[in-house]
Amino acid sequence: MKKLILSFILFTFSCTVHSQTFESLTSGNKSSFRGLSTYKNKVVWVSGSNGVVGKSIDMGKTWEWVSPRGYEKYDFRDIESFSAKEAVIVSAGSPAVILHTKNGGKDWKEVYKNEDPAIFLDGMDFQGKTGYILGDPIDGQFQLLKSKNKGRTWEDVTEGIHLFAEPGEAAFAASGTSLQVIYDWVFIGTGGSYSSLIKRSEKESRLDVQDVPIWSGSASTGIFSIDFLNEREGVVVGGNYSSDKDNSNNILLTKNAGLSWEKPQVPVFGYRSCVKYLTPEILIATGTSGTDVSKDAGQTWENISTASFNVIAISTDRKNIYLAGSEGNVVSLKL
Numbered sequence: 001m002k003k004l005i006l007s008f009i010l011f012t013f014s015c016t017v018h019s020q021t022f023e024s025l026t027s028g029n030k031s032s033f034r035g036l037s038t039y040k041n042k043v044v045w046v047s048g049s050n051g052v053v054g055k056s057i058d059m060g061k062t063w064e065w066v067s068p069r070g071y072e073k074y075d076f077r078d079i080e081s082f083s084a085k086e087a088v089i090v091s092a093g094s095p096a097v098i099l100h101t102k103n104g105g106k107d108w109k110e111v112y113k114n115e116d117p118a119i120f121l122d123g124m125d126f127q128g129k130t131g132y133i134l135g136d137p138i139d140g141q142f143q144l145l146k147s148k149n150k151g152r153t154w155e156d157v158t159e160g161i162h163l164f165a166e167p168g169e170a171a172f173a174a175s176g177t178s179l180q181v182i183y184d185w186v187f188i189g190t191g192g193s194y195s196s197l198i199k200r201s202e203k204e205s206r207l208d209v210q211d212v213p214i215w216s217g218s219a220s221t222g223i224f225s226i227d228f229l230n231e232r233e234g235v236v237v238g239g240n241y242s243s244d245k246d247n248s249n250n251i252l253l254t255k256n257a258g259l260s261w262e263k264p265q266v267p268v269f270g271y272r273s274c275v276k277y278l279t280p281e282i283l284i285a286t287g288t289s290g291t292d293v294s295k296d297a298g299q300t301w302e303n304i305s306t307a308s309f310n311v312i313a314i315s316t317d318r319k320n321i322y323l324a325g326s327e328g329n330v331v332s333l334k335l
Contacts, residue, residue, distance in 0.1 A: 020293065020304045021334045022323075025060035029328025034175055035079035035089065036313040036324045043084045044313070046324050047076035055105055057084050059320055060332055066105025071097070078123045078176030080131065080151065088124075088151030090133055092173045096121045098133070100151050112145065112154045119143065123176030126150070132186050134179040137165035142188070142198075161200060161207070168193025168219070174241070174273035175311035177225040189236050191222010197236070197258040210258030215239050215249040225274045227283075232257045235298050237285050239271035244289040246270065251285070253298050266300040268292040276312045278321065282335070286312055286323055293335065 035047030044056045051072040054063050068089075076099075077092040085104045088111075091097050096119045098112035116138065124133040129150050135143030142163035145154045170192040171178045180187045188198040195216040199208040216222045220242040228234030232255060239250025251268050252261040270289035277283050283294045290306040309323040309331075321333040 019335065022305060022307070023332045023334070025056070025322075025330045025332055026054070026063050027327065027329040029054075029065075031328045032075075032310070032326040033324035033328060033330065034077045034173065034310045036175075036311045036322060036330075037079045037081040037087070038313045038315045038320070038322065039081040039083055041315045041317045041320065043081060044322055044330070045079050045081040045087050046330055047079040047089050048324075048328070049075040051076065052328070053079070053089060053105060054330075055084070055087075059315075060322065060330060064105070066101070068099055068101075068105075068108035071099070071108075077121075077173040080124055080126050082150050086150065088131075088147075090121050090124055090176075092121055094119050096135070098145075098151065098154060111152060120173070121145075122171040122173040123179050124151075125177075125179050125181045127181040127183065130181070132179060132181060134171055134188055136170045140165055142171065142190075144186075163188070163198055163200070163207075165190070166194040166196075169196070170219075170222075172222065172224045172238070172273075174224045177227070177274050177311070178223060180226055180228060182228055182231055185231055187226060187228060187234075189223030189226040189238075191216055191224065191238060192219055193217060195222045195238075197223075197226070197254075199257065208257075212236060212252065212258065213249075213261060214252050224287075225272065225285075227275050227277055229277055229280055235275055235277075235283065237268060237272040237275040237287075239287075241271050241273070241288065244271035244287060251275075251298075251301075264294070264299050264301060268301045269303040273310050274312045276314055278314060278318055278335070284312055284321065284333070286310070288326070291323065291333070 031048035031052035033048035074091040076089040081087040095115040099108040120136040133145040184203040186200045195212040197210045224238035272285040272287040275285040286309040288308045292301040309325040
């Protein structure tokens with residue numbers, strides 16, 4: 001009887017450990033993918049370096065490469081999709097450009113360009129038709145662009161909001177997820193010499209800045225990704241990308257919009273550039289040193305892979321999870 005019980009326990013443990021599966025959807029592209037977006041349940045868009053942009057309308061089974069002509073030297077660090085036909089991409093570095101397509105990537109229209117040598121756009125997020133793009137500080141202020149029409153036109157709202165940065169403070173374009181639009185709030189996670197959670201409510205004309213005691217103090221440290229379930233409950237991840245297996249202090253949880261922070265009982269297993277809630281209980285985090293899953297609202301994490309990825313996207317029905325990485329690869333993850 002004891003042998004039977006032991007065998008059952010070992011079998012159950014084996015099934016639990018190996019229940020996650022990764023399936024390669026595309027690889028070998030000469031691009032580092034950091035932009036990843038889904039539309040509803042079947043459409044996936046991806047973007048990255050060397051001007052590469054791809055689209056799938058069948059959950060990644062087949063791909064159409066729709067890279068904009070003339071932009072082969074640009075690094076499109078973030079992408080937002082509104083359908084199988086409409087999407088917007090944003091580049092990092094100078095000159096900064098934003099391109100929009102309304103015919104599935106057959107044609108791209110340049111809707112913004114900034115040739116300031118100091119410009120560096122980090123990422124974007126949308127709530128319905130309204131979206132924002134975050135840029136690193138220039139003259140002590142984070143740059144902020146706003147669109148009210150799904151990225152077809154953009155307005156520089158930096159001077160109207162004044163997101164002041166500490167010396168050496170910046171944002172990261174590792175996955176386009178250091179910025180999140182939540183209802184009428186814009187949440188921003190920063191890093192570098194100092195890490196903070198910046199919260200801006202346009203409705204209330206209110207700006208709050210909360211200290212975040214995550215690993216920071218140098219140019220390679222800080223918050224790289226945020227995800228909030230609502231205006232109060234969320235998670236931030238990051239660490240030190242130059243020491244990506246060190247997990248000293250690279251994830252924090254909050255239940256009061258950053259007024260206080262809590263470390264998980266078992267943290268993620270290294271530097272992480274992207275984090276997403278699959279459900280209020282299940283979270284996924286990834287980075288160059290691996291991928292982790294939590295099934296208890298972020299309190300304990302299990303490492304499920306040591307493969308390198310940059311970014312995560314999840315379908316609307318929450319059934320399909322995608323990851324993309326620096327070797328031109330996109331995979332699906334089944335939990």
